[in-house]
Amino acid sequence: MRNLASFLVVVALCVGLMFVSSPAKAQFGDLKNKLKEKAQQKANEKVDKALNKAPADTTKAAEKTAQSKDKTAQPAGAATSGTAAAEDMTLFTKYDFVPGDKVIFYDDLANEEIGEFPSRWKLDNGVFEVAKQGAENYIMCTDKGSIRPKIATGPLPPKYTVEMEFYCKGPDFKGHWFTIQWVGANDEIIGELWMKDNHATRLRILEKDLADKALPADLSAGKHTMRVMATTTTLKCYIDNERVANVPATEGFAPVGLGVLMDPWTDEPGNPMLIRNFRFAEGGKTLKEQLDETGRIVTHGILFDSGSDKIRAESCRTLADIGQLLTGNPALRLSIEGHTDTDGAADYNLTLSGNRAKSVKSYLMTTFKIDGARLESKGWGETKPIDKNDTAEGKANNRRVELIKL
Helix, strand or coil: CHHHHHHHHHHHHHHHHHHHHHHHHHHHHHHHHHHHHHHHHHHHHHHHHHHCCCCCCCCHHHHHCCCCCCCCCCCCCCCCCCCCCECCCHHHCCCCCCCCCEEEEEECCCCCCCCCCCCCEEEEEEEEEEEEECCEEEEEEEEEEEEEECCCCCCCCCEEEEEEEEEECCCCCCCEEEEEEEECCCCCEEEEEEEECCCEEEEEECCEEEEEEECCCCCCCEEEEEEEEEECCCEEEEECCEEEEEECCCCCCCCCEEEEEEEECCCCCCCCEEEEEEEEEECCCCHHHHHHHHCEEEECCCCECCCCCCECHHHHHHHHHHHHHHHHCCCCCEEEEEECCCCCCHHHHHHHHHHHHHHHHHHHHHHHCCCHHHEEEEECCCCCCCCCCCCHHHHHHHCEEEEEEC
């Protein structure tokens, strides 16, 4: 009887274990599935992160200059003190580019949706979209094509400048052609400035090559700038600080519009074609003419990186002109006044504009030995706009340095 009871207990235990093992197995299976789903989710997140990265590798140097040189957006931390003065301008001693003082078209691609066609441009042909590189938006071309800024068609101003930034992955990457184009009255291309293969340039006007120059060295990784300074009869073209064309006279050249051609004719994975900060501005009177007529100089030729009071080297020519005015007229006294647009906090912009004015004063005193008693400096921030702050062009016009005769 005792053996029978023991046998029944064992049977009961076995049956109980059978019922218990089934939910335990199910729970183990659920745990396994959850772990598997979690691993898959992690993998998906990595893929999404990779897809959202910049379309090309970005060097540390490029990341440091990630924000537009023209914008006054507020970075983390406070504005610097105004003692940074200027970058080294040694390589810019022969650089004579001065940007136009009235912006007609400017596109920093702010507020554009990634993956969409840039809204302020017209498509001629090709495949274009807005892409992110580091912290900046670019226009990316994935197939040979051309686009045009949305500006009114008509004779270009008697004096004007064109600027366009492009991205280069480095000397080892060839095969990209960036081109600024001039459009004629019959909608045909009548002029082109080419930047080819990271080292070669060419200017062709009315089907005639007027300049064909190789740069001293292949372009380094990062952003570079194509520039044009023109009148109705003359053309000067630049790649960064290098002047690559100087045409003293053109005949029959009457463009009515501008365009950009991009040709990634060599397939290089991870090296997309990227442009940004296209700026078209009307040139104006010389600094001396402004000062003589109004007692005030308004200049957009003194440049700073976003959030910085350190003068960029490209400001060399404008500062030299101001220095010559002061040295040529020992009685001249000037108030140097910085202005910003409305991007960023008002108090931050006020401080930043004041620090920038101090940097200009310091540079003129150091470089041209101008007596500090002849110069004053102040910042107005966003409080004295000369244009609207609701367009890219208006903001670009408001970001300026003025020099007021005392």
